[in-house]
Amino acid sequence: MATIEIERLVKRFGTTTVVHGIDLSIEDGEFVVLVGPSGCGKSTTLRMIAGLEEISAGTVRIDGRVVNERQPRDRNIAMVFQNYAIYPHVTVADNIAFGLYRSNLSKSEKRQRVEQVAETLGLTHLLERRPSALSGGQRQRVAIGRAMVRDPAAFLFDEPLSNLDAQLRTQMRIEIKRLHHRLGTTSVFVTHDQVEAMTMADRIVVMREGRILQVGTPMELYENPVDVFTACFIGSPTMNLLPASLKGGAATLALGGTLQVPLSSANSSEILVGARPHDLIPAGDTSAGLTVSGTVAVVETLGSETLVHIENAGQTIIGSAPGRQIPRIGEELTLHAPMEKLYYFDKATEKALASR
Amino acid sequence: MKAAASSPSLAMPNIRPGRILAWTLLFIGGVIMVTPLLFMISTSLKDASQVYDLRVIPEAPTLDNYIEILGDGRFTRWLINSAIIAVIVTLSNVFFDSLVGYTLAKFRFRGRYIVFIAILSTLMIPTEMLVLPWYLMASQFGWIDSYWGIMFPGMMTAFGTFLMKQFFEGVPDDFLEAARIDGLNEFTIWWKIAMPLVTPALSALAIFTFLGNWTAFFWPLIVTTSAELYTLPVGLSSFAVEQSIQWEKIMTGASIATLPTLIIFLFLQRYIVRGVMLAGLKG
Numbered sequence: 001m002a003t004i005e006i007e008r009l010v011k012r013f014g015t016t017t018v019v020h021g022i023d024l025s026i027e028d029g030e031f032v033v034l035v036g037p038s039g040c041g042k043s044t045t046l047r048m049i050a051g052l053e054e055i056s057a058g059t060v061r062i063d064g065r066v067v068n069e070r071q072p073r074d075r076n077i078a079m080v081f082q083n084y085a086i087y088p089h090v091t092v093a094d095n096i097a098f099g100l101y102r103s104n105l106s107k108s109e110k111r112q113r114v115e116q117v118a119e120t121l122g123l124t125h126l127l128e129r130r131p132s133a134l135s136g137g138q139r140q141r142v143a144i145g146r147a148m149v150r151d152p153a154a155f156l157f158d159e160p161l162s163n164l165d166a167q168l169r170t171q172m173r174i175e176i177k178r179l180h181h182r183l184g185t186t187s188v189f190v191t192h193d194q195v196e197a198m199t200m201a202d203r204i205v206v207m208r209e210g211r212i213l214q215v216g217t218p219m220e221l222y223e224n225p226v227d228v229f230t231a232c233f234i235g236s237p238t239m240n241l242l243p244a245s246l247k248g249g250a251a252t253l254a255l256g257g258t259l260q261v262p263l264s265s266a267n268s269s270e271i272l273v274g275a276r277p278h279d280l281i282p283a284g285d286t287s288a289g290l291t292v293s294g295t296v297a298v299v300e301t302l303g304s305e306t307l308v309h310i311e312n313a314g315q316t317i318i319g320s321a322p323g324r325q326i327p328r329i330g331e332e333l334t335l336h337a338p339m340e341k342l343y344y345f346d347k348a349t350e351k352a353l354a355s356r
Numbered sequence: 357m358k359a360a361a362s363s364p365s366l367a368m369p370n371i372r373p374g375r376i377l378a379w380t381l382l383f384i385g386g387v388i389m390v391t392p393l394l395f396m397i398s399t400s401l402k403d404a405s406q407v408y409d410l411r412v413i414p415e416a417p418t419l420d421n422y423i424e425i426l427g428d429g430r431f432t433r434w435l436i437n438s439a440i441i442a443v444i445v446t447l448s449n450v451f452f453d454s455l456v457g458y459t460l461a462k463f464r465f466r467g468r469y470i471v472f473i474a475i476l477s478t479l480m481i482p483t484e485m486l487v488l489p490w491y492l493m494a495s496q497f498g499w500i501d502s503y504w505g506i507m508f509p510g511m512m513t514a515f516g517t518f519l520m521k522q523f524f525e526g527v528p529d530d531f532l533e534a535a536r537i538d539g540l541n542e543f544t545i546w547w548k549i550a551m552p553l554v555t556p557a558l559s560a561l562a563i564f565t566f567l568g569n570w571t572a573f574f575w576p577l578i579v580t581t582s583a584e585l586y587t588l589p590v591g592l593s594s595f596a597v598e599q600s601i602q603w604e605k606i607m608t609g610a611s612i613a614t615l616p617t618l619i620i621f622l623f624l625q626r627y628i629v630r631g632v633m634l635a636g637l638k639g
Contacts, residue, residue: 052533073539085530089552102539146538 002063002076002153002186003028004049009058011044011210018044020210021058029184031177035197035233036207042190043158045207049188050079050156063153073102078147082159084139086131092142093118093127099149117145120179137168144176148183155180157189161196173199194234198222206230228350231274231343237307240280240317241272242292243347251344255312259290263344263353271353274343277307280319282327283336290342292317293334296327308333396614399607407603421608431609433584434591438613441503441576441587442569445510449565450558452512457520458546462532472521478514487578494579505579506587510569516561523557524550559627567617588613 004026011019019041026032034042047053049060051072059066067075078099086095096114105113118124121141131139140160147155157176161169177200180187191197197204198218206213206221206229214226218234225231232238244251244259246269251261253273263271275290283291294310294317306321310333319335327333344353394412401417402409409415425431460472490509491500499505527550535545551558573589580586583594592609595602 050533050537052536072533072536073541077537079534079537081530081534083528083530085528085534087531087534087549087552089555098535098538098540143534146534 003061004154004186004188005059005061005064006045006049007059007061009045009048009060010056011041011048011053012056017056018210019048022207022210022212024205024212024215026186026188029186031180031187031189031200031202032205033189033191033197033201033203034205034207035191035194037192037233039209040207041210042192042205042207046079046156046158046188046190049154050077051075052079076153077156078150078152078154079156079158080140080143080147080160082162084131084143084163086139086142086146088131091128091130092123092134092145095131095142096123096145096149099146103150113149114145117149120148121145121175136164137172140164140172141175144179148179152185154186154188157187159190159192161191161193169196176200195236198234204234206233224352225343226352228272228274228345231345231352235276237277237318239274239276239343240319241274241345242290242315242317244271244273245269246271253290253292255292255315257291260288260339261342261344262339268346268348268353270347272345272347272350274345275337275341277318278305278320279337279341280317280335281337282308282319282321282325283334289336289338291334291336293332296329296331296333299326299329301326308335310335393614396607396610399604400611402604404602404604421604422612425605425608425612430583430586430591431612434586434588435612437503437585438570438588439616441506441572442566444503445507445569446562446565448507448511449513449516450562453516453561454520454524454551454554454558455546456512456517457522458524458550460517461521461524462527462529462550475514475517479518483574487575490575491578500579501581501585503585506576506585509575510565510572513565516565519561520554520557523554527553556627559624563620563624563627567620570613570616 004024006022006024008021008023009019010017010021018039022041022045024032034045036042044053048055049062051067051070051074055068059068061067062075062077086092087098090098093111093114096117097110100110100113103110114127115124118127121144123138123141123145126134126138126142131142134142140163143160160176161172164172173196176189189196189200201218203215203217204221205215208229214221214230216224221230221234225234228241232241243254245254246261246263249260249263250258251263251271251273252258259273261271261273273290280290280292292310292312294312296308297311297316298309300307300309302323304323306323306326308319308321308327310317310319317335319333321327345351346353398412398414399407400421401419402414403416403418403420406414406416456475460468460475486509494500494505494508499508531549531553532545535549540548571589572587573593576587577590577593580590583591586594588609592606592613595605595609
């Protein structure tokens with residue numbers, strides 16, 4: 001187990017800078033998820049931690065030691081790749097044993113370690129099989145086994161679940177999380193899927209265009225996003241953003257209607273009012289908060305709840321209704337979110353205007 | 357009536373003119389390829405007096421030529437020489453071509469492209485132009501009339517390097533990176549991870565190199581002077597002297613020399629065909 005510290009980390013490819021001097025400190029045993037859209041620099045950051053990518057500037061410390069110049073094999077880390085990267089020409093047992101390539105264990109001890117890991121991951125009956133005879137989930141488990149067998153200081157996961165189908169992804173997500181609880185090894189997990197980030201992370205690092213936008217626990221990010229990007233990226237379906245003009249303590253929505261907001265008149269006059277779909281429900285009490293009406297355009301029945309897309313003046317707003325209360329398409333519907341569930345952003349800078 | 361119309365036995369087979377033409381061309385091609393082989397075997401079963409009798413099946417077939425040739429120590433020596441040279445050059449090519457191909461495909465270093473172009477450009481120089489420098493080099497190193505002299509120009513080839521580079525480019529970097537993290541050094545990564553992943557290309561390279569060296573004639577003829585260092589094709593050519601050409605001996609030797617080629621093809625034709633296809637695709 002180890003801490004990982006990143007200081008002013010920069011990565012340049014020729015004249016293009018893809019990581020712009022980021023700082024991040026990962027505690028011993030922590031499960032940190034780097035999340036962001038494609039090209040945000042999250043995988044490059046992970047590869048710099050692993051030593052697979054040269055560092056243009058800044059430092060990476062693992063367990064207090066600067067590892068910038070160290071080879072990947074000398075960093076005592078293990079990595080699980082998006083495409084599994086298990087060697088197709090050897091058996092599952094040999095694949096897992098590759099993780100012990102540099103250890104001084106005897107052949108029988110190595111075999112014992114491989115069998116222990118296989119048992120933990122439910123791979124015992126597959127040890128003599130070749131990867132071509134395994135399913136996607138089993139292959140990913142072998143890749144995790146190869147990483148685990150060495151008992152490394154940190155696990156690095158580079159979008160390991162992207163190639164799995166939805167059901168298997170959920171299952172593997174739980175398995176990885178369970179494994180982390182058991183082993184307590186520091187883990188850095190890269191994904192572009194906010195659901196993975198929310199469900200697995202102790203802390204989430206939101207990245208965009210090579211910069212860290214926000215670091216926090218899943219609920220901190222959900223409740224207090226620092227900007228529009230984080231607000232929209234975290235949470236599914238994405239947050240509704242309604243343009244409004246601020247005057248005094250009242251915001252006049254572009255869609256029509258006024259609401260009282262906890263913002264002083266000193267703030268920007270053009271704002272965005274945010275409401276998460278789960279907070280925007282068919283109107284009951286409309287006394288305080290955001291109330292929007294529109295025509296039901298799409299209904300997504302999820303069983304436990306129903307997502308309702310209403311349209312008003314060309315803008316689509318997503319709300320949610322109870323599972324058994326399914327609105328009809330074309331019907332007029334009013335949705336309401338209470339005041340304490342609303343978010344406010346500066347329209348020009350896209351920064352959050354007030355902590356909730 | 358209805359039953360007759362639907363009966364497949366009464367339907368006319370659908371023979372298209374294009375298909376007939378293709379089969380005819382293939383048949384002619386087959387005849388052109390097989391006829392010399394038949395005459396080679398046929399002549400090897402004739403005595404000297406029947407050599408110019410063009411009948412495919414000899415009037416009085418005999419195995420005397422085979423007994424004589426195989427009993428001749430020189431022939432066995434040539435056979436062994438060819439085998440040693442072909443095997444060593446093949447192993448050398450598989451090792452060095454793939455090592456250089458891997459380096460060019462998987463490492464980023466200054467001048468990589470220039471090195472590759474330089475290697476590739478040697479493909480455009482005909483062997484006839486290279487023979488003189490090779491000979492001078494062999495002469496200066498004292499390699500004339502030695503195994504090393506026969507082998508050194510082919511120990512590594514531009515074609516093999518190019519072929520292997522193309523194949524290694526298809527090996528996903530993730531495998532190599534996973535191996536780096538697992539603690540393997542770069543040479544072991546190449547040997548234990550990358551090489552097994554390009555087995556079809558290695559097989560094709562090995563087969564082509566072996567066959568090329570087994571049948572090599574021009575350079576071994578120039579660089580060797582003593583009969584005990586002749587390779588099989590050079591040795592066979594010595595049966596043709598100014599006064600008489602011993603066709604039956606040449607054909608017997610050629611028939612025996614063809615055997616390894618045939619055996620290799622029969623057992624490894626899957627790889628040969630695949631190698632040709634892949635070389636075409638990748639090249």
